[in-house]
Amino acid sequence: MTTMSMPGRKKTFRFLDLPPEIRCHVYNYLALKAQCAITLRRHPTGSNIFGQAYAIVSRECKPGLNAAIIFVNRLIYTETMPFLYSVNSFTATDPAVMTSFVLHIGCSIEHLTQIGVAYTSILEFKADFRTMINVLAGAKKLKVLEISQMIYDPGVAWSPLLTCAADVLQELMPLLKALDRDRPKETGGTRLASQLLSVRITPPPEDGYWERLYADVGDLEGELKTLMENTVVS
Numbered sequence: 001m002t003t004m005s006m007p008g009r010k011k012t013f014r015f016l017d018l019p020p021e022i023r024c025h026v027y028n029y030l031a032l033k034a035q036c037a038i039t040l041r042r043h044p045t046g047s048n049i050f051g052q053a054y055a056i057v058s059r060e061c062k063p064g065l066n067a068a069i070i071f072v073n074r075l076i077y078t079e080t081m082p083f084l085y086s087v088n089s090f091t092a093t094d095p096a097v098m099t100s101f102v103l104h105i106g107c108s109i110e111h112l113t114q115i116g117v118a119y120t121s122i123l124e125f126k127a128d129f130r131t132m133i134n135v136l137a138g139a140k141k142l143k144v145l146e147i148s149q150m151i152y153d154p155g156v157a158w159s160p161l162l163t164c165a166a167d168v169l170q171e172l173m174p175l176l177k178a179l180d181r182d183r184p185k186e187t188g189g190t191r192l193a194s195q196l197l198s199v200r201i202t203p204p205p206e207d208g209y210w211e212r213l214y215a216d217v218g219d220l221e222g223e224l225k226t227l228m229e230n231t232v233v234s
Helices: 018-033 076-086 094-111 125-138 164-182 209-213 218-229
Strands: 003-006 009-010 035-043 052-059 089-092 114-117 144-148 198-200
Touching: 018 114, 035 076, 035 094, 076 094, 089 094, 094 114, 094 125, 114 125, 144 164, 164 198, 164 218, 198 218
Parallel strands: 035 089, 089 114, 114 144, 144 198
Antiparallel strands: 003 009, 035 052
């Protein structure tokens, strides 16, 4: 940014001369302008970092994630991280990838507000899901968790792993208790699970085969919402 101090001469304006409060308004504007859905995948087999998470920015971003300002210097990097993680949604292809991502971003986990877990593998899903829930305990501002209903138990003829709302709530309870503990509340007050977290469940594709496989599952998201609205977290 430049301003004219006298004819023929330009005076450079230093962005860091602005008060932190004003800089934060700039970061917030840039982050909201480039709000994105970011998919986290595993590096492919054969790569030196096979299995580690990497990010793919959705083509539906508006107008696209421009993260150049993040890398100007350490101070701006530190100041922009809360905005980057709070306005964008992050979806992992499986729980292990989400765990890898969360551990990698360190203390920035506290700024996550919306995450999702898709499903691409049957390997150790239940154990990986529980590990993910445990590491998400530091996501104090998490508002939305989206999980895929296409979850299978490989030991029982490809049957759905989470077949009822009670199963899902039981798996989520460690995270709900962590959110309840870390968020301010009135002394002696209690909170319902639905007040702490919104859980969305992506249904299976409508292509006949998957519909038949999940015929007995029912409206898992609706049942979970009702259950969470009647469950006190303590």
